[in-house]
Every structure is written in C-alpha cells, then in structure tokens.
Amino acid sequence: MGPPGTRAVTYFFIRPCGLFERFVMSRIGNPFAALVSRLQRARVEDQSIAPRTRPQPAPTPSETTPARPTTFSPTSLDAAHTARVGFNQADRLRASLFSMFRPAAAPTAAPTAATSAAAAAGNTQTVTASAAPNAAIRDFQTTTSTIAITEDLKTTGVRVDVNIAHSYASDLVVKLRSPEGREVLLRNREGGRGTGTVSFTANPTDFNGVSTKGNWTLVVEDRAGGDVGTLRNWSLALTGTRPAPEPPPATGGRTVTQTATPNASIRDFQTTTSTIAINDDLKTTGVRVDVNIAHTYASDLVVKLRSPQGQEVTLRNREGGRGNGTVSFTANPSDFNGTDAKGEWTLIVEDRERGDVGTLRSWSLSVTGTDRTPPPAPPRPTPPPDNSPLLLGNPSNAVPDVRQENNYLIVRDQFTASYNRADAKPNWVAWHTDRSHLGREGRGKFDENSTDNQLPEGWRRVTTFDYTGSGYDRGHHLPSADRTASREANNGTFLMTNVLPQAPDNNQGPWERMERYVRDQIRQNDMEAYTIMGSYGEVGRIPGQGGDANIAIPERVWKVVVLIPRGDNDLERINRDTQVIAVDMPNRQGIRNDNWEDYRVSVADIERATNMRFFTNLPPEVQAALREKGR
Known part of the structure; x- marks a missing residue:
C-alpha cells in the first residue's frame, strides 16, 4: 500500500x-x-x-x-x-x-554505468554464512573465528550479527577482518556490565569495493581481567556485484620498436654490422625486421639477425640477382620466440662477392613479447634461535663495528643492546622473558661492578657514581625483577649499559606498573615476552664524575612488548592476532600517579618517532598487522 x-x-x-x-x-x-x-x-x-x-x-x-x-x-x-x-x-x-x-517525482541522477550494468545483468546478490565456534574468551587474550566465502563478488554491503556470552560487555573489542587483511572495528568496549549477553548487528561500509572471496575473520579481544566469556556464534551477509570478466590478454603481449640508420658501407668480402638495444625485459613471442640496403647486386648479400644471447638467424641468403639497386625486405623469423628480448640485437650484412658495393642505410626491429615475472625476492636471512633477544629483528641494524660508534651492537648474558657512544647510554635494549627467568632471588645493587668493561678500548665507561646527585634514577631497561631466578642473572641487569637517566616519577610510577603488568601475564597466563625498550629526544646532559661522562637525558622513553603463549618455534607462532603492547611516556616528574595505559600507542607511532623498524624477521603481512597494534 x-x-x-x-x-x-x-x-x-x-x-x-x-x-x-x-x-x-x-x-x-x-x-x-x-x-x-x-x-x-x-x-x-x-x-x-x-x-x-x-x-x-x-x-x-x-x-x-x-x-x-x-x-x-x-x-x-x-x-x-x-x-x-x-x-x-x-x-x-x-x-x-x-x-x-500524482506529485511530481524529484529528479534523479542517471544511474552509473556500473549500476546500470549490474541491474541489467541481475548480478547483485547476497551471500550469507554463519559459524558457531563456542570459543572461550579469556582475559587479555584474542579469540578468532573464520568464515570462508567462495563467491567472488565486489562488496557493496556487509552485515555482521554477533552473539557473545560475557559477564562484562565493556571488556570487549570486536573487529572484522576481510580476506585481504583490512580490519574494521565493530564494537569498542561498550555496554558496561551488560546483561551477560553481548549480541549486536553491525553494517560497516569500510569493506565496500573489496572482493568477498576468501576467509573473513571475527576478532574478539578481551582487554581487562576478572570476566570471561564465550563467542557463541556469528553470521555474515555480504552483498555485492559479480565483477565483469577481464578481457583476454592481447596475443603476444606488447610490442617494442627501435630504428637505426647507420648508413654504413658494405664492401666486397667484408661484414657490416649495426646494433639496436632493447631495454624492455620481455619474453619474445614475435620479431619483425625491416631492412633497407643500397647495393648494385642483391645476390652478393647474406643478411642475418643476432639476438642478445648470440643466436643467429638468416633473413636473406643471396637472393634477387642483379636487382634494381635497392635491397629492401621484411622478415618475421620465429626462431627467437621464447628468448629474452632485453639487450643488443645485431643486424649482420655479409658481401660474398667482388665487383659490387653498397650501403646499409637503415633498419628497424619490432619485438613483441610478454613481460617477464620478476624474480622472487631473496630469502630472508636465517633468524636467530628461539628466545634470542633479536628473534623478531634488529630495529636499527646495529652492528659490532666501532666505526658505527653510535649504533654499536653489544651482546651480554641477559640482554642485547644498541649502544650510543656520544650519548653514553643505549639507543635500545632487547631481551626475552618467560617463567624460567622469574624466581625468588632478591634485588641486587649498583656498585663498582656495574661498569661495563667490555666496551671498546678508549670509550668512556659510565660508572654508577656518575649518576650521583643528578636527580635522575638509574633506570633499568631490562628490569631487575625480570631476572630473579639466580643471583648471577640479577646482577647482569645492573650493568651501566642497561641504564638510562629516568625521572623518578616516571620510573617509580606508571613505568614500574607497566613492567609489573607484563610479568603478571608471564606468571599467571604462562606467556613469554619479547621486549625492546629505548628512548629518544634530549632535555640535557649529566656531566658525571670528572665532568666527562656527558650522559644524555632523554625526553621520552618507549617500550614494545610481544606476548605469546610459552612454546617452541616462536616465529611461526607469531601472527597478526598476537598480543602487542606499545607505550611512549614523557621522561619527567609529575606523572607518578598516571595510568600507564594512557600512554599506549601503536608500534608504527614509535617507528615514526625513532626512525626504527620493528618485526623485520616476520612475514610482511604479519609485520604490517602488528605495527598497527600496541594501543
């Protein structure tokens, strides 16, 4: 009606x-x-x-x-x-x-060609699918479920219906990931305590234009402790149009043509050559040669073409008798099909008799072919073994070469670092922690043994006494509390190459609470952590004893933590859903009571601030996903 x-x-x-x-x-x-x-x-x-x-x-x-x-x-x-x-x-x-x-209808814009074609062909359709994983949602972990779509449509609309049992709705972040890796936020910690059921429908438009075909993944992240739940079921309805079939490629690919006008003399019993360079990397499917020669006896001549690989094909073999003074012809040799077109092609003119001479005026070469597939990327270097501090990559490409004194790689028993001689502190320190590192050993102390005497000869070696009276804590990169399984391991964290000037309100406030949170994840959830910490910017220098220590006081401190369940083959187990924590805090007083989570950022944010690159030992698609995480 x-x-x-x-x-x-x-x-x-x-x-x-x-x-x-x-x-x-x-x-x-x-x-x-x-x-x-x-x-x-x-x-x-x-x-x-x-x-x-x-x-x-x-x-x-x-x-x-x-x-x-x-x-x-x-x-x-x-x-x-x-x-x-x-x-x-x-x-x-x-x-x-x-x-x-009837009221006058409002004028409507003419449908676009794509819309008209879709309507005419009746190719708009909706594909629906559902999953009932009944998967557990645990504190501070990510739960995923996948629906595979086999229809290849160009997406014009998405509907997602989600049914979750959870005792605190605001713990949850829910996302949808398309087959090509695009993630869209569907629900972001909404609903407070809720009713015990988190059921909702979302219609994100961010996927419009992508292909429906492939695995669509629902990602549920529990961002708080104390409440757990279950991803009961979810459904996905994708509306789209079937892409128009691509036209078949043109037979033979594309054609490159070059011309040369050597005007070179052709003398009795001698050989004259001319070269044309083809710069396009094609697999040859056809060759055409047009030759223009002035000569008083055509049958004196043998004309050949030589490919860049040295293959010679005869184009003309002493044909034409006396002729009319001009030898012009076209040849289409098929002998070169399948060879590389790139390089120098040579026309060869041999005069086999005496009494008549001439000139190679000009010639042209047309090579038809298909672009070659680029060679595969070289394999990544073999990564270090499991639990190595640099398993995920070396973010500044530090090397143990004294010529790179401000990005000098040092390897110690408990950590690996990039040391900066000019700043008298590390650029970053990396380490690995699991439950085997956590025990009951008490905290050590800074003393005369804290000086790192393994630094190169001639470098100023910072001592614990250089910090005395500076107003800054001797801030650990690798925390003392991360190495409590033995006295020796704990002492290893007190080396001055593991230390930076850290404001007390930062070090003893939100920074310490963040460190404790990571250890709790390791202890309580049997996780292991790959951590890298560093600093950037400068607000001053600590002169130290004798006034020559010249220790740079950083403006900000940052940390990136990758948490995975304890196990083996860690690189293979890290994927785009792996938990990542990234923080960037001001190194100043007045923040002692701040919540450390207020300083969470993405890994990409830290990369932009430090000009470093993280996760380089991971597959590119995993690198890209983890760089956007951390918040």
Whole structure:
C-alpha cells in the first residue's frame, strides 16, 4: 500500500463508473470534467469489445512492489481487448488523469554505468554464512573465528550479527577482518556490565569495493581481567556485484620498436654490422625486421639477425640477382620466440662477392613479447634461535663495528643492546622473558661492578657514581625483577649499559606498573615476552664524575612488548592476532600517579618517532598487522 494520494488515484482507476466520478468532479472542478467524462465513455466502448476479466487477488506481502513507482505503466482494463487492439482509450485517459493527481517525482541522477550494468545483468546478490565456534574468551587474550566465502563478488554491503556470552560487555573489542587483511572495528568496549549477553548487528561500509572471496575473520579481544566469556556464534551477509570478466590478454603481449640508420658501407668480402638495444625485459613471442640496403647486386648479400644471447638467424641468403639497386625486405623469423628480448640485437650484412658495393642505410626491429615475472625476492636471512633477544629483528641494524660508534651492537648474558657512544647510554635494549627467568632471588645493587668493561678500548665507561646527585634514577631497561631466578642473572641487569637517566616519577610510577603488568601475564597466563625498550629526544646532559661522562637525558622513553603463549618455534607462532603492547611516556616528574595505559600507542607511532623498524624477521603481512597494534 502506497502513500494516501497514490491509493486514492489507483482506487479511482479500478472502481466502476458512478458516484465516485461525480465526487471527483465536484472536488477538482470543471477543468477535469471533460476528461472524466471521456474516461467513462471510453470504459463503455472498451467493455463493448470484450467482457472485463475477473480481478486478480491482491499480492501477498512478499510480492508487493514499492507503492510509488518512478514511472507510470498503466495496465489495460481488459487483457483480451488489449491483445487484440492494443493500448485502449481508457488506458490512455487513465494515464493522463493519473499524472495530474500524482506529485511530481524529484529528479534523479542517471544511474552509473556500473549500476546500470549490474541491474541489467541481475548480478547483485547476497551471500550469507554463519559459524558457531563456542570459543572461550579469556582475559587479555584474542579469540578468532573464520568464515570462508567462495563467491567472488565486489562488496557493496556487509552485515555482521554477533552473539557473545560475557559477564562484562565493556571488556570487549570486536573487529572484522576481510580476506585481504583490512580490519574494521565493530564494537569498542561498550555496554558496561551488560546483561551477560553481548549480541549486536553491525553494517560497516569500510569493506565496500573489496572482493568477498576468501576467509573473513571475527576478532574478539578481551582487554581487562576478572570476566570471561564465550563467542557463541556469528553470521555474515555480504552483498555485492559479480565483477565483469577481464578481457583476454592481447596475443603476444606488447610490442617494442627501435630504428637505426647507420648508413654504413658494405664492401666486397667484408661484414657490416649495426646494433639496436632493447631495454624492455620481455619474453619474445614475435620479431619483425625491416631492412633497407643500397647495393648494385642483391645476390652478393647474406643478411642475418643476432639476438642478445648470440643466436643467429638468416633473413636473406643471396637472393634477387642483379636487382634494381635497392635491397629492401621484411622478415618475421620465429626462431627467437621464447628468448629474452632485453639487450643488443645485431643486424649482420655479409658481401660474398667482388665487383659490387653498397650501403646499409637503415633498419628497424619490432619485438613483441610478454613481460617477464620478476624474480622472487631473496630469502630472508636465517633468524636467530628461539628466545634470542633479536628473534623478531634488529630495529636499527646495529652492528659490532666501532666505526658505527653510535649504533654499536653489544651482546651480554641477559640482554642485547644498541649502544650510543656520544650519548653514553643505549639507543635500545632487547631481551626475552618467560617463567624460567622469574624466581625468588632478591634485588641486587649498583656498585663498582656495574661498569661495563667490555666496551671498546678508549670509550668512556659510565660508572654508577656518575649518576650521583643528578636527580635522575638509574633506570633499568631490562628490569631487575625480570631476572630473579639466580643471583648471577640479577646482577647482569645492573650493568651501566642497561641504564638510562629516568625521572623518578616516571620510573617509580606508571613505568614500574607497566613492567609489573607484563610479568603478571608471564606468571599467571604462562606467556613469554619479547621486549625492546629505548628512548629518544634530549632535555640535557649529566656531566658525571670528572665532568666527562656527558650522559644524555632523554625526553621520552618507549617500550614494545610481544606476548605469546610459552612454546617452541616462536616465529611461526607469531601472527597478526598476537598480543602487542606499545607505550611512549614523557621522561619527567609529575606523572607518578598516571595510568600507564594512557600512554599506549601503536608500534608504527614509535617507528615514526625513532626512525626504527620493528618485526623485520616476520612475514610482511604479519609485520604490517602488528605495527598497527600496541594501543
């Protein structure tokens, strides 16, 4: 049923003549009286030709079309009559009267070619699928479920229905990832305690234009402790259009043409050559050679073409007799098909007789071929073994070369670092921690043994006493509390090459709480952590004893932590859903009571601030995903 105006007019068209027509005439006035009268007469005339057919039953709701069509297509009163005599008088008058009553339609833009083609071909369709993983959602972990779509459509709409049981809705972040890796946030820690069920529908538009084909992944992250749940089920409805088939590639690929005009002399019993360079890396599928020679006896000549690989093919072999003074011909040798087109092609003209000479005026070479597939990327270097501090990569490409004194790689028993001689502190320190590193050993102390005497000869070696009276803590990169399994391991964290000047409110406030949070994950959830910490910027220097220590005081400190369940083959187990923590804090007083999570950033943010690159030993798609995580 359409708007009231449309319904009244439609009713008027199908009602038998009588009181209603007179009522309409009384309402619309004399200008339409003649038209209504003609409509009545036309009905009588039309009905005299054939009896009216029985009215059809009203369509069911599922069959009902929109109430107000954009164009009017009148239906004949009598199908038999229309079949015999065409569109009848009553039809034409009814259409005229309808256009007077109907409100003018707003102008609409012409459909785009893509829309028109889709409508014409009827290729818009919706694909639905569902999954019921009943997967556990645990504190501070990520739960995923995948639906595979086999239909290859260009997405125009997405609907996701999610059903989760969880005792605290605001713990959850829910995302949808497309087959090509695009992630879209569906729900971000909403709903407070909730009702125990987190059910919602989302219609993200961010996937419009991507292919539907492949694995779609629902990602559920639990960002807080104390409440757990279950990903019961979810469904996915993808609407899209089937892409138009790509045209077949042109036979033979593309053609490259080059010309040379050597005007080189051709002498008796000598060989004349000319070269054309092809710079395109093609696999040859066809060759055309056009040659223009001036010579007084054509049969003296043998003409050949040599490929960049040295293959020679004869194009002309002492043909033509005396000729007319010009030897011009075209050759299409197939012998070069499949060879590399790139390089120097050589035309060779041999004069096999005496008494006649000539000139190689010009020649052209057209090579048709397909672009070669680029060679595979060289294999990544063999990564270090599991639990190595640099398993995931060396973010600044530090090397143990004293010529790179401000990015000098040092390897110690408990950590690996990039040391900066000019700043007298590390650029970064990396380490690995699991439950085997955590025990009951007490905290050690800074003393004369804290000086790192393994630094190169001639370098100023910072001592613990250089920090005395500076107002800054001797801030550990690798925390002492991360190495409590033995006295020796704990002492290894007190080397001054593991230390930076850290503001007390930073070091003893949010920074310490963040370190404790990571250790809790390792202890309570049997995780292992790959951590790298560093600093950037400068707000001053600590002169140290004797005034020559010159230790740079950083403006900010940062940390990147990758947490995975404890196990083996760590590189293979790290994927785009792996938990990552990244923080970037100001190194100043006044933040002791701040929440460390307020300083969470993405790994990419730290990369931009430090000009470093993380996760380089991971596959590119995993690198890209983890760089956007950390918040």
